[in-house]
Amino acid sequence: MSVPPKHLRDLYELFCSVQNKKEAEKLLCDILTPQELASVAERWQLIQELNKGTPQRDIARKLNISISKITRGSRMLQYGGGGFAYFLKKLKKTR
Template sequence: MSDSQELQELCAILAKCCPKLSGEFLRAILTPNELRELCQRWRIIKMLAAGKAQREIAQTLKTSLCKITRGSRELQKKNSPLLQALQIRKQLRSQ
């Protein structure tokens, strides 16, 4: 199986899991550092979406501008999966 196929399989499995099991799965498969990195990247996306400046985010989260710029570029893409994820987050928070 290629990496792309493996990723598709993992996504399909996670889509079928409840949030509790998804969290347990991620904690089991990722190292603590990988999990922190994933959470950090999600924080960056949320802060960018809230209109925070990239330099402010870098200073607040003590991270590189490169990571922040990557998130910013992804948010600017038409039909960005990150924007879609933020919409889902918004729907979940309003329930």
């Protein structure tokens, strides 16, 4: 699916305007379906577990997801655009 660059810039700007958790919740609940929100939340949990070094089979049991999903998440963490690594590091500093 091809998205015009301006549409993406507008979306990024929208996310940059979020100032707190309550605003993030409002925006995400409006912009995503409940299933999409659950999928994104699950992916973030998966990434955090991988980052902690949790074995894939343990993650599969804990989150009730397939090994193939975990492998995809691992590839995103290792070879993706760097967003997950950046925010994992950023959140670690604030906790």
